[in-house]
Amino acid sequence: xxxxxxxxxxxxxxxxxxxxxxxxxxxxxxxxxxxxxxxxxxxxxxxxxxxxxxxxxxxxxxxxxxxxxxxxxxxxxxxxxxxxxxxxxxxxxxxxxxxxxxxxxxxxxxxxxxxxxxxxxxxxxxxxxxxxxxxxxxxxxxxxxxxxxxxxxxxxxxxxxxxxxxxxxxxxxxxxxxxxxxxxxxxxxxxxxxxxxxxxxxxxxxxxxxxxxxxxxxxxxxxxxxxxxxxxxxxxxxxxxx
Numbered sequence: 001x002x003x004x005x006x007x008x009x010x011x012x013x014x015x016x017x018x019x020x021x022x023x024x025x026x027x028x029x030x031x032x033x034x035x036x037x038x039x040x041x042x043x044x045x046x047x048x049x050x051x052x053x054x055x056x057x058x059x060x061x062x063x064x065x066x067x068x069x070x071x072x073x074x075x076x077x078x079x080x081x082x083x084x085x086x087x088x089x090x091x092x093x094x095x096x097x098x099x100x101x102x103x104x105x106x107x108x109x110x111x112x113x114x115x116x117x118x119x120x121x122x123x124x125x126x127x128x129x130x131x132x133x134x135x136x137x138x139x140x141x142x143x144x145x146x147x148x149x150x151x152x153x154x155x156x157x158x159x160x161x162x163x164x165x166x167x168x169x170x171x172x173x174x175x176x177x178x179x180x181x182x183x184x185x186x187x188x189x190x191x192x193x194x195x196x197x198x199x200x201x202x203x204x205x206x207x208x209x210x211x212x213x214x215x216x217x218x219x220x221x222x223x224x225x226x227x228x229x230x231x232x233x234x235x236x237x238x239x240x241x242x
């Protein structure tokens with residue numbers, strides 16, 4: 001049966017080689033059998049710019065995706081909060097198609113809204129303010145004009161600060177806001193919603209204006225791998241083991 005796969009929050013990096021090996025095996029054995037693979041953000045633990053493709057690990061991941069695309073699987077990549085600087089250079093090297101956030105697609109007859117998920121966490125005003133700043137073209141142009149080593153050092157500093165800030169926030173603050181979820185479903189005429197970011201995998205049902213809406217939250221790849229398989233009959237979450 002025709003099907004598509006959805007993953008997010010892999011956070012691939014040289015420090016977690018088992019996750020990269022699992023992703024390569026997933027691409028070769030599982031994703032290659034699908035019509036499409038949708039990566040809904042945070043493929044990498046961070047991305048300092050497309051000139052970092054010289055890094056052996058990053059080049060390895062790009063080759064894996066290029067091979068998957070050449071096998072006949074369409075590969076779509078959405079920006080996450082960690083890898084929003086992925087650009088045209090990576091897309092060309094990896095043979096992937098950029099996917100706007102949000103994107104509404106027809107998934108085997110079911111309208112399906114795809115998001116990374118961070119914009120649904122409207123209770124975290126500090127993060128959303130930071131997100132708005134770093135998504136501005138002027139900020140990105142200035143950042144990418146700096147030497148690669150300087151960019152990486154700044155990202156590491158920002159990550160340490162982010163981890164420290166998280167200790168002061170509640171789980172509810174960092175999770176999606178129910179009212180924001182309802183508003184986005186209403187604005188897109190009550191589709192199915194698939195997103196990542198929160199690392200809290202689950203299948204939710206939302207009753208919005210008399211419409212029964214399904215929301216799937218994708219898992220992270222920190223402790224194991226996971227993907228969502230969707231076809232005309234519906235969706236199913238499947239775990240992969242290291």
